[in-house]
Structure formats: structure tokens, C-alpha cells
Amino acid sequence: MLQDFERGLRTEIDFIKGYVTQLGRQIGISITMNAAMTDMVHRIELGQIQPHPTRLDDLLRRDSFSERESG
Numbered sequence: 001m002l003q004d005f006e007r008g009l010r011t012e013i014d015f016i017k018g019y020v021t022q023l024g025r026q027i028g029i030s031i032t033m034n035a036a037m038t039d040m041v042h043r044i045e046l047g048q049i050q051p052h053p054t055r056l057d058d059l060l061r062r063d064s065f066s067e068r069e070s071g
Contacts, residue, residue, distance in 0.1 A: 005044055005051045013041040036062045 004011040017038040024031035036059050043049045 001041065002051060010045055011041055013038055013045075017041075032062075033059065 001011045001013065017034050020034050021031050021038075024034065040049070040055060040059060044051050049055070
């Protein structure tokens with residue numbers, strides 16, 4: 001995906017994460033991290049944010065917040 005970002009191309013995120021989301025819903029498991037990752041990649045594709053390793057921290061904070069709300 002980084003090469004897609006660097007070249008200004010759309011990534012395969014919807015294909016990959018869409019399938020994961022479908023499977024997760026079918027078997028009843030939480031897909032909050034998957035949804036957060038997909039959203040972040042879409043924001044990068046749109047140029048709203050830049051890809052950077054610290055984005056992983058953003059994802060972990062979002063997932064931790066989601067677990068506290070649902071738990």
C-alpha cells in the first residue's frame with residue numbers, strides 16, 4: 001500500500017478489508033480495528049493525512065477507546 005500512496009494510486013484496502021469485514025460479521029467477531037484501518041487508509045488516499053508510522057498509535061488509541069465503550 002505504501003507504494004500506492006507514494007504513486008497517488010488507490011489501494012486495495014476495500015477489497016482486502018471488505019472481505020475481512022464480511023467474514024467478521026458472519027462469525028460475530030469485533031471488526032473495530034479493521035474499520036479504523038480502512039477509514040485511515042481512505043483518509044490517506046484522499047490526501048487528508050500522510051502515511052507515517054505514528055498512525056499506528058492513532059489506530060491503537062481508537063481501538064482502545066472502542067473497547068472501553070463496548071465493554
